[in-house]
Amino acid sequence: MSTEQDTTAPPPGTAGGSRPRWVTxxxxxxxxxxxxxxxxxxxxxxxxxxxxxxxxxxxAPVPSCxxxxxxxxxxxxxxxxxxxxxxxxxxxxxxxxxxxxxxxxxxxxxxxxxxxxxxxxxxxxxxxxxxxxxxxxxxxxxxxxxxxxxxxxxxxxxxxxxxxxxxxxxxxxxxxxxxxxxxxxxxxxxxxxxxxxxxxxxxxxxxxxxxxxxxxxxxxxxxxxxxxxxxxxxxxxxxxxxxxxxxxxxxxxxxxxxxxxxxxxxxxxxxxxxxxGGKNPLIVREDADIPGAAAGTAVAAFTNTGQMCIHVERVYVHEKVYDAFRDELVRVTESLRLGSSYDYDSDLGSLVSAARLAGVTAHVEDAVAKGAKVLIGGRARPDLGPLFYEPTVLEGVTPEMDVCAAETFGPVVSLYPYATDDEAVALANRGTYGLSASIWSKDTREAARLAALLRSGSVNVNDGAAAAAGSIEAEMGGMGDSGLGRRHGAEGIRKYTENQTVAVQRLMPLGPPLGQSALKFVRTTNRQLALLRKLRVR
CATH class of the missing domain: 3.40.605.10 (Aldehyde Dehydrogenase; Chain A, domain 1)
Known part of the structure; x- marks a missing residue:
């Protein structure tokens, strides 16, 4: 795994620790x-x-309210x-x-x-x-x-x-x-x-x-x-x-x-x-482009150092391509560059806090203690900074491990083999979350059919997470424990409004005209309702 390291000087463009020079x-x-x-x-x-x-x-000290x-x-x-x-x-x-x-x-x-x-x-x-x-x-x-x-x-x-x-x-x-x-x-x-x-x-x-x-x-x-x-x-x-x-x-x-x-x-x-929250799944079908799926998985799992509600934490790989995909994902992950520079030379940055670092570390250590294998990563990098943690790929994860079902919210992804599409869908739908999901397949029509079976607010085909999230004209949100409502699209602005109905009645108000009995009005209206039915109105 390649890294960028500068432990003696602040990152380029900064002064006084990590503070940008221009910020007075x-x-x-x-x-x-x-x-x-x-x-x-x-x-x-x-x-x-x-x-x-x-x-x-x-x-900087910021006023509290x-x-x-x-x-x-x-x-x-x-x-x-x-x-x-x-x-x-x-x-x-x-x-x-x-x-x-x-x-x-x-x-x-x-x-x-x-x-x-x-x-x-x-x-x-x-x-x-x-x-x-x-x-x-x-x-x-x-x-x-x-x-x-x-x-x-x-x-x-x-x-x-x-x-x-x-x-x-x-x-x-x-x-x-x-x-x-x-x-x-x-x-x-x-x-x-x-x-x-x-x-x-x-x-x-x-x-x-x-x-x-x-x-x-x-x-x-x-x-x-x-x-x-x-x-x-x-x-x-x-x-x-x-x-x-x-x-x-x-x-x-x-x-x-x-x-x-x-x-x-x-x-x-x-x-x-x-x-x-989310515990988002990604499915790699037997016919998937393996290099593309591995590269896309790394992006979906490690963007923002895994601190993203729609990032992928569970990867289900068809058993016939499992080894090839695993090896390619490890290779891609190994090439990622960690660093704290204020430029575009680093692929991944730091975790945000000591609490996040502790949470990520605890998930990985618990998994390893219970028999999971670390394929790459799995350790903090204090030589790069106090909160750096390597992007991590696990296999052999089982249900009793915390990382299996609980949201990690860090640069950790677990691999699981499966045998059939039905099994993959069932595995992906496990748990109470339903925010984002991904399917990788050359047969995009079949992948779209499977997407409709996933309990997820967004499903990406041949993309990890960004395609749906970046399509601003389409709504985005979660099912189950992943939330209520949607952002983006029409609903993303309409939710900030109330729907008000304004009805303007012409000629006369609804109800019996002055001097007409209620019974006569009911009979007349019943005939009108029957006529509207015959005329297929509504």
Missing amino acids: DGLIDQWCAWVHRDETRPHAVEPRTALAPFDLSPI APRDVSAAVAAASAAQHRWARLPLARRGEIVLAFHDLLLTRQDQVLDLIQWETGKSRYHAWMEVAQVATIARHYARRAARHLAPRRVRGMVPGLTRVTQLRVPRGVVGIVSPWNYPLYLGVGDVLPALLAGNGVVSQADPQTPLTLLWTRALLDEAGLPTDLWQIVAGDGPTVGNALVDAVDYVCFTGSTATGRTVAERAARRLTGASLEL
């Missing part, structure tokens, strides 16, 4: 000013300082939302497209911030920029179509005119995780804003600067100052207060926390969309 204290102060705080009252909540994964140096700050942020966003909703949708789209252009122009800045806060490789950070730019373009151009009023047939054809409208929910609360601070932090904000809502986002304690930088960029693009508010702090304090105050919740994170969010929102009859 003054800039950090400007970004932190976007955290909504009630400055008229003293705060007992201390700022939080995350640690940079590349070297565990402190990043109290519940009253969350309430004030929601109130400010609500006041701004009433004005924003009256703005023509085309004008909202212009602001989002201006943000799109600024994002592409300034992308090196946010790439540095993403790497600094998450420890991921630069290419994996760039994938977030590309995804957010695509989302911005899509919804800026398609929002009018997705939200267009729709005429439907009324109670009495010709007399009742009915239109269904999409109206904003009000203030949307967005809770996004650290693993994709730009894509998940901003990709859900843009359609919520375009739908006419105000937004209050909770910045994850590990990655607040990426979100705050983006908020400043949208301000430069022309977004009203109070419309998108950011609060910062821990989930039990700030997250709960946010769910208790907004009109709709968009949450991305663990299944355990998602259940808590759903229960809390349900008590207020507040709608929620939840993208949660």
Whole structure:
């Protein structure tokens, strides 16, 4: 396994540990000013300082919010939302497209911030920029179509005119995780804003600067100052207060926390969309292109160092090609370059925290202790940085091992042989998750047929995970313990609206005319219903 190592000097383009040279204290102060705080009252909540994964140096103290700050942020966003909703949708789209252009122009800045806060490789950070730019373009151009009023047939054809409208929910609360601070932090904000809502986002304690930088960029693009508010702090304090105050919740994170969010929102009859955990399967059929399937599996398993909700953790390989696939996957994995450079020379970066490193290590050690074999990887790399862990391929994994069914959320993948397609589908459908899946086969028609049998929100054929996730016009989400609701596509913006029906009655209201008995009205209406049936109306 090739690596990049520089233990004596900071990565290129940085100074003072892993901190990017261009990031000054003054800039950090400007970004932190976007955290909504009630400055008229003293705060007992201390700022939080995350640690940079590349070297565990402190990043920057970021203000923490109290519940009253969350309430004030929601109130400010609500006041701004009433004005924003009256703005023509085309004008909202212009602001989002201006943000799109600024994002592409300034992308090196946010790439540095993403790497600094998450420890991921630069290419994996760039994938977030590309995804957010695509989302911005899509919804800026398609929002009018997705939200267009729709005429439907009324109670009495010709007399009742009915239109269904999409109206904003009000203030949307967005809770996004650290693993994709730009894509998940901003990709859900843009359609919520375009739908006419105000937004209050909770910045994850590990990655607040990426979100705050983006908020400043949208301000430069022309977004009203109070419309998108950011609060910062821990989930039990700030997250709960946010769910208790907004009109709709968009949450991305663990299944355990998602259940808590759903229960809390349900008590207020507040709608929620939840993208949660996964233990995603990949099937290699007997006729698969083995080099392509192995390369695709490595991408699907190790992108973002495996810290991705849709990354592959279980690989089911037809027994007749198992050995060839195993050997090729090991070869591809061995070629991956680990490093902490702020350039495109590293394939994989670091894990994000000591807790993640401990979790990944525990899964692998438990598997090995119970008889699994490490084909490659399986160890931390403190020589590269405090949180580096080698991409790892296991075989001989059995159900009593933690890695078999529990989400690892790290650079670990397990191989399992199978004999028939039916067996592969049954194995892939094991467990309670259902987020993403993959099938590799030269017979794409048969693979598509098998895809429909998988209990998964997205299924990729001859791709690991990116094809479905990157197809912004198609909805993406989970089944079972992997969540509720969808992002992307029409549903990705419509979920931020209420469906309002407006019925206009012409000539007379429904019901018996003045002076007519109810019995006569019923008899007349029954004859009309029978006629409509005969005429095949509806």
